[in-house]
Amino acid sequence: MASLKALKIRIGSVKSTQKITKAMKMVAAAKLRRAQEAAIAGRPYAERLEAVMASLASKVGVTEGSSKLLAGTGKDQVHLLVVATSERGLAGAFNTNIVRAARKKAEELERQGKTVRFYLAGKKGRVLRRFYPDGIVADHELGQHKVLGFDQAREVADDLIARYEAGEFDVAHLFYAKFQSALVQIPIGQQIIPVSVPTGTVSAANDGDAAVEYEPDEEAILAELLPRNVAIQIFRAMQENAASEQGSRMTAMDNATRNAGDMIKRLSIQYNRARQAAITTELVEIISGAEAL
Amino acid sequence: MLHFELVTPERLVRSESVYMVTVPGTEGDFGVLEGHAPLMSTIRDGDLLVQRTQGAVPETIAIRGGFAEVNAKGLTVLAEHAS
Missing domain, CATH: 3.40.1380.10 (ATP synthase, F1 complex, gamma subunit)
Structure with missing residues (x-):
């Protein structure tokens, strides 16, 4: 599982690629x-x-x-x-x-x-x-x-x-x-x-x-x-x-823009899941810590 | 009036009715008025003189390479360059 930071950077880079293909x-x-x-x-x-x-x-x-x-x-x-x-x-x-x-x-x-x-x-x-x-x-x-x-x-x-x-x-x-x-x-x-x-x-x-x-x-x-x-x-x-x-070129760049959009969507879901997983683990840790007292 | 067209590979430069056009043919200049006999001639590099009305000051268009065709529809000049 990629780290949260790596995912975020990845999303950013796909977004800027999408901007370029859109402009082209x-x-x-x-x-x-x-x-x-x-x-x-x-x-x-x-x-x-x-x-x-x-x-x-x-x-x-x-x-x-x-x-x-x-x-x-x-x-x-x-x-x-x-x-x-x-x-x-x-x-x-x-x-x-x-x-x-x-x-x-x-x-x-x-x-x-x-x-x-x-x-x-x-x-x-x-x-x-x-x-x-x-x-x-x-x-x-x-x-x-x-x-x-x-x-x-x-x-x-x-x-x-x-x-x-x-x-x-x-x-x-x-x-x-x-x-x-x-x-x-x-x-x-x-x-x-x-x-x-x-x-x-x-x-x-x-x-x-x-x-x-x-x-x-x-x-x-x-x-x-x-x-x-x-x-x-x-x-x-x-x-x-x-x-x-x-x-x-227009057709190719249109496809590229759409693919980049799909990729951003997929990566965002992955990112949100990873974030939620991190929060849940943290919560579990706190609760079990509190229960142990 | 004579229907006159000047065409280059890049675009249709002129398409209008004029009184007379003087074309720089390879074997000498010739003027074309309405009802000219059918003719086809190569052209040398030179100036095309276009008179819109009788006695008007002719407009000069420099042309390079091509040929001129006169038929029942009018005069068509195909040139490689026109300015």
């Missing part, structure tokens, strides 16, 4: 709202770009002369997994889930005899070093920016494209957590290089399509759009990640 939950809730707004604000650009890409790609078509970003390198040997994680921990299973999805894909690819390399964007992906000590080609820290800028995504994209053009890999996949709600974030892996062009309902979206004039020409515009599309996909992933991270 509140901060995460505020940041989540901001991250969600940012994700919504970025939607029009992505939608328009996608529409334009679709209409251009359907016109130009994939030929031998087209950009490697569209046509691929012609090989399918070296796969690069870009793992986007957060910079900070204490966000529940957020980072673990992304890393797990990436590892699953890596194992699947290795079974098919492919070479797997990792590109880490965000500090928390570093646990992958333990499993693939030689497979990490780059470790890109996102830094402590308050607001996620497009420039950060651009940096990653430029680096990726440079490596692609140098022939370091043939296919790139991007891993991040899609934000569904504060409770649900889905880890997702998607191919970003070569660019998979959206096809289908093009003609319906663009009226008066035939008469569009292109400056300089379709191929040149498409060649410029492709790298931009990679950057945008990474940016979208980062935005989704930012919202998911805060959502996940």
Whole structure:
């Protein structure tokens, strides 16, 4: 049985932990709202770009002369997994889930005899070093920016494209957590290089399509759009990640606060019982002492 | 009036009706009025001139990287940066 003093100290420490988790939950809730707004604000650009890409790609078509970003390198040997994680921990299973999805894909690819390399964007992906000590080609820290800028995504994209053009890999996949709600974030892996062009309902979206004039020409515009599309996909992933991270942290901290509350309750009962036991023993001692006289 | 939209990856910067917009295209500046023929052009880094009404002093928006699209709905400029 712990002493009364030890119990009291324990209760005090659990209480201050609870205060911290409560504050973290509140901060995460505020940041989540901001991250969600940012994700919504970025939607029009992505939608328009996608529409334009679709209409251009359907016109130009994939030929031998087209950009490697569209046509691929012609090989399918070296796969690069870009793992986007957060910079900070204490966000529940957020980072673990992304890393797990990436590892699953890596194992699947290795079974098919492919070479797997990792590109880490965000500090928390570093646990992958333990499993693939030689497979990490780059470790890109996102830094402590308050607001996620497009420039950060651009940096990653430029680096990726440079490596692609140098022939370091043939296919790139991007891993991040899609934000569904504060409770649900889905880890997702998607191919970003070569660019998979959206096809289908093009003609319906663009009226008066035939008469569009292109400056300089379709191929040149498409060649410029492709790298931009990679950057945008990474940016979208980062935005989704930012919202998911805060959502996940909010849920995790909510649970932690509740657990701390339960623990305080349990410890208080234990403390009160111990105190009552001490009083009873003391009383018994006094009474038996008095009776002996 | 011409419907003009300026979009960056971070947000929708402008969405309004204006008289004329001058766009810094890769192959030279071009002005867009209402009823312009459908066009798609890449843009170079430069200034976008927006005239709200005929003869008004143009407002300057510096843009970097992107492209412009003119269709029946109006002019849409997708830029990486705008200020």
